[in-house]
Amino acid sequence: MLDGERHVALSAPAGRARLAAGLAGRVAGRVALCLAAVLLTYTLAALSFDPLAELRSTQPPTPQAVLDARAAELGLDLPVLPRFLRWLSGVPAGDFGVTVDGHAVADEVWERAGTSLRLFLPGSVLAVLLGVAVGIWGALRAGRWADKISMAAALVLLAVPVFVLGTLLKILWLPVNEAAGTDLLPFSGEKTPGSDLAGWAAAGDRLRHLVLPTVAIALPQIAFYSRYQRAAMLEVLHSEFLRAARARGLTRARAVRRHGLRMALIPMTALVAFSFGLHLAGGVFTERIFGWHGLGDWMMSAIEHQDAMVVATSTLLMAVLVVVVGWLADLALVLLDPRTRS
């Protein structure tokens, strides 16, 4: 983040203060955005959840005194807004409230967030890079078979739900694992439980666990981004300025490299920012299918356990993630497009 800022500042010294002020202003706006989003989900959750349902249906029945005490502890006697504010007031200090079963949410939140990031970031970064590459490659070969096939493949990939894709990957890979006799690429979790590997071996173990879920996360995103990137690149290829660049003596390849690429990347920043939330939702499925206990998995089980605090916390983190990505996309835009600096 800071690096990016410095980069911008160096290239436009005069605009540095204005840029910083502008970015700060956006940060404030986005914090508000996150809070509004979280308030919305919290309210929905708090109004529709019945956190004690699970305890009430145990066999033999839970003593009433215990139920009452739990209700008081969860603040179920308070109206939603004060409850939300009570929760929110703890957040800056890292207190995210307690779960329905009495855990401090803060105990788990960072582990969950870490797991999600470890799962989702490599796949997404890879997907953006490959998506862009495939899109550009396709645009440069527009109309040829390779392009047609890759675009058709992208359409088909996008027509298959993420959770089916994960299952299909497992089905396809299972025979390979079986043939190999061991789990070359494991299906569940982020490392072999109970293994006492260390150093490189441990890293290798994690890497093997990462491969299939990363493919599951990346494939639809690659399909998604490549389609847009291809369109953006095609537009640029037909643009007047590219023709002008060639008119001044650049070969087509060089003109595309020096002028086309950058222009074609500009619309992608907004696309990444907008679609990130969608892909994040896809990541929830992937977490479930590949047994990674990340934010999405947490949120889903929180919904099953009717736990509004956890829902609010995981939403908050996801919202922050979306907003941070949006902010990074803005930054990328500023780097790519100097017009946005003034």
Add this chain to the structure above:
Amino acid sequence: MTAAGTPRRRPGRRPGVVLGSCLLVALALAAFAGPLFLPYTHTQQDLATVLSAPSPAHPLGTARLGEDVLALCLRGLQKSLVIGLLAAVLTTVVSAVVGTVAGYLGGMVDRVLMAVVDVLLVLPPILVVAVVSPALRDQSWLVLVLLIAGFQWMLTARVVRARARSLRSSGYVVAAENMGASSARVVTRHLLPQMAPLLVVDCTLNVASAVLAEAGLSYFGFGVQAPDVSLGTLVSAGTGSALTFPWVFLAPVGFLAATVLAAAVLGEGLRDDEGAR
């Protein structure tokens, strides 16, 4: 600017449009007329032939309780199509109204509406739907349609708003304002017709995403509730059988992918058509 006198190309020439619409029509026919020609209903159990592989009697095999998989898929397709279409139409209507009103009126209205859009865009929509759906579980599936539409309209609304904003200063809108036309007239006579191709395209693409959204919700058990079935519930119920009784899984996956693909191909084709004009 189109050359003067060039007749507007009618959509339908692009292979995507032809392919997509034919496939969609075929699927719809199969979904609504198909069951009439089947000897089984989707609920009919035959405990003597559970999980039997495809055979002439059951072209797609039978499911866990001996139900005919084809009958199940057609019934699921029916529900998925209906949900997809309704949700898409609703999405489009909401986004058209919000987008044009915000874009045309601007000012405070615009700011408030766009703030709402921004807030909703921060959240992965399917998760928000998941939060509320347990409470609405035994409501009718129409609630599901509302939910899907309720969290899917934002992106289109933004696009529509951007269009409306650029149209707001366009010659014919200004001309209409100058002749004293009311805002309602400007919106209905000038903005919305202008937006219609965009909205049609979007509606088609929304069918695809609504069908996928329903499937996703069903995967977590938040979608269509038993005893009713949708492609989503069939796929998610069949996931466990993918290796053991593959037809239970692959058949609904095939129908689902075909539906989404058809809608997407049609939508993209229409979009290209629109872009070409």
Add this chain to the structure above:
Amino acid sequence: MSPVLEIRDLTVAFRGRSGPVTAVDGLSLTVSPGEALALVGESGSGKSATALAVMGLLPETARVRGSVLLAGRELLGRSDRELSRVRGRQVAMVHQDPLGALTPVVPVGAQVAEAVSAHHPGIGRRAAAERAVALLDAVGIASARTRAAALPHEFSGGMRQRVAIAMAMANDPDLIIADEPTSALDVTIQAQILDLLDDVRARTGAALLLITHDLGVVARSCDRVAVLRKGSLVEEGGVAPLFQRPGSDDLRGLLSARTTAAGPERPAGEPVLRITGLRRQFSPRRGAVVRAVDGVDLDVRAGQALALIGESGCGKTTVLREIVGLRAPQTGTVELFDRDVSGLRRRERTALRERVQMVMQDPTSSLNPTMAVADIIAEPLRVHGWPRPEIRARTRELLELVGLSPEHAERRPGQLSGGQRQRVAIARALAPRPRLVLLDEPVSALDTSLRAEIMDLLTGLRARFDLAFLMVSHDIPLTRRAVERVAVMYLGTIVEAGTAADVLDHPAHPYTRALVAATPVLDVQAARARRAAVLSGELPDPTGFPSGCAFRPRCPLYAELSGVDRAVCAEEPPKPRQVGARQVACHHVDPP
């Protein structure tokens, strides 16, 4: 001497959905060294396609046959790599749209430097940058060193075109192809750019292939002219003889559109519009203020036509908008038919709207493409609640009035030509029988050959229905023949106002004089003689107002003034004063 460029039997066809479209059809042309050849013809006649074929920059969908020899070497069929060595070095190009032709995210200096380094691979980055600065300086970019870091959008249209020319001259090419290099620019800027091109040619000895619509430009800058129709050569020859005796209808048509005749004199009736002290400010950004209209007085009488002329951005459209809005202006008063618009009730405002109509600049954008022509024309009537049968009758009548046939009624604007569209727009404006029509550059979006036709239609309609016109225009010759009175605007104020004959034939204010001088004329001699009077500089940034007379920084008169006289200009904004029969806002002009 052997020609720089020799085109032989060139055919260009585009692969279309419904078969190939032939854009250039067996064209042969030659350009000699140092010569300026004009390529004219109606829109779509294949001018650009020819230029691109020479450059080898046609899209992949184009099939090219024939031969293009550059200094005797065949260009067709060569690889991109080989062509890239020719492009920008032997033959350079200046595009019509200078914004589109510059990569929006790369500083202009870097783009110019690229034109240098592309052909001097060994040259260091620094040296290339230095050369770019020198080139920018040579084409008249002030403080080129700092401005080299600017992005294209930070430059005005004129400056962008200068950058494009700097690139074109970077490697002293043998031939410069300029595709409508000035049609997006104001007349004053156009004159500057044409001068610059002349200048570059003089310095580099390059030949020029100039594509244009404007025969005035041809008269001013070119030696020979070639006329294209549907991709084939119609006629070709020296500019002076051909302009005298055009051999083809094409050329004759283009020429006739430019001939000027005195405007009709019509008696003035009661006032329909009176504007006093009108001001309008915008604040596009926090802190910035644009004084779009800065104290304008105007009046228009029944049956009379007043033209508002001036460079782009001087506030003409804003004046019209303030009128048509029928609301109290920020400052000043607008009176229509002796009623101040600020006190109007809703109902009265609606009633008044029927009597004031507007025709906008671009007929394409002002007509809803989804509506049928009949509905478009009928719309104001519907808004004002006319009864249905009457609407139908009126629509039919209007179609005929503007020279459209009833069959056009069911068409959409997309199915009409540009001229027909503007007729529809005019019919719509006339529909509720207005008394005053505001026209915002009603013909500037049209082909040259169509402009006169539409202008004549307007003039005819005005006479027939005794309408008052307030017309904004760029085109001085056309204005001259269509209106009785003219007001010249500069930076939000009226600098000169009077009868068309007075103001345009004998301009008094230095700005008016420059404007008239910059207007291309068809007479070759006159055109070349006028070069001296080109106005320097551009319309200043409207947010940063100079003190005193706003025109001072560009004023040729000011440059010649003594110190004392200058002080007045620098301190006091000039008030309009009566000079002869006209009003002039200048401290120093005398009656002519």
Add this chain to the structure above:
Amino acid sequence: ANQATPGQAPPGASATQGPDINRQDRANLREGGDLRVPIDSLPSNFNPKQVNGARVVTYQLADAILPSAFLDTADGVPAVNKDFFTAIELVSTQPQVVRYTIAPNAVWSNGRPLTWQDLRGHWAALNGTDTRYEVNNHVGYQDVAKVERGASDKEAVLTFAKPFADWPGLFRPLVPVEVTETPEAFNKSWLNGPTVTAGAFEVAEVDTTAKVVTLRRSDRWWGARPMLDRVIFRALAPAARADELANGGIDLYPIGGDIDLLARAKAVSGVEIRQATERRAGQLSFNGGDGAPLSDEKLRVAIAQAVDPQAVTDVVVGPIAPGSKAVGNHILPPGYAGYRDNSGVLPHNPDAARAALDAQGWVLDGAVRVKNGQRLSLRFVVQATPTGRTVAGVVAEQLAKVGVEAKVEAVPVERFQDTYLQPGNFDIIAFEWTKSPYPVSHDRPVFQVPEGAKAGNNFGRVVVPGIQELYDRAIAEFDPAKRDELANEIDVLAWRHAHHLPLYPESGAYAVRSKLANYGARGLGAYGFAAAGFMK
């Protein structure tokens, strides 16, 4: 007992069998190895006595890391856990006094010896007097008057206020006094993992990120040395388990009623199916509440007779555990020593059912019987699961054969309990119920007399006359054989009045790596981690 699938049992013989765990001598086992067991999720509280901790997982863990007064033998009869208690004796019955003699070398993982204080603290926390302790229930503990030191610190003496015959159910498991000291410690100290434990294993790591609990062999352990190095519990969604077993990531998984999991397991080499009947059974409850059609006992009995539990069992459990026999007892689980099949009291007999219905005036009108213009149509609620829908399909057809229409409502699992089961919103309802090892004390609410909205676990609100007196006698009966006799008497009453209808046993089938010994389908017995190991 080591066949891959239990063979088809001869007709009439019970397919019910004891634990199927590949019993092996230690000599055949290899030293070391990890046993990897899938669980649904980490316990949200590791204290098995706290409300959120009372889950299958914590009991499973407790088997390896916590003391327990008794352990169940293969036939479900509790036996003193000799590793921790040298003796546990019922000293007197009037008043009831029980003496626990703690093994002299029993120590907690913090080095503190296990003493009578641990038992006292355990009782004090669970007896319900201090409501700040969030306990799952107080059954038994509330009947104890005091816990005192015996001859030494290693002896605890319980004196009961009133007789409690199911006393062997107490201290199973036993938590240390560190946990029971204060309500705070009880409720919170084991939130993220056990702290003080005692057993063959100890907690090596609770990985909350990967959701894995790792136990390792305890060095302090004074009992027989376990063969396994570690037991690894790993949260894994059921759908992922077959893949993991195939990939070598886990060593077994429960198959339950899932035919896919069975098929997948069969396809993996080196994996076998082990099966032993467990305590869980499917049943039909009839709504005997006021105004409900089935409050008419004669009608209820006729309907019960029309249902064929064996047919249901064949369809539901048969594909997984062929030869399984329908459950013949309302409260005692099959396989338990005192279990008796009492279904002969009210055997499946459609002809008798038809005759009874005819006699009651329900006459056939087309396919459905009618009486006084009223159709014999019943709301049949099941969970919208494959099992629920299968049961519905089979039973509805059986009822149709005697002219009773069953309108099936397959309802969402999550709504099942709150909306349908508890409020008695059904005519017939199908669900599965886990029978307690202490049926006399724990399962009494099933037959409780409803008071207003409170019906305990008597969801059908059917009142069986005389059953409460039998319960009172049973709870005061200290002779196990006599108590089982009383339980069977209760069951006979339940059959006679068609309180509810037991149907099928849970399959109790597991997919287990063939090399794994002394572990698998435990039936009614204890988990037995200490004995488990891999064959050489």
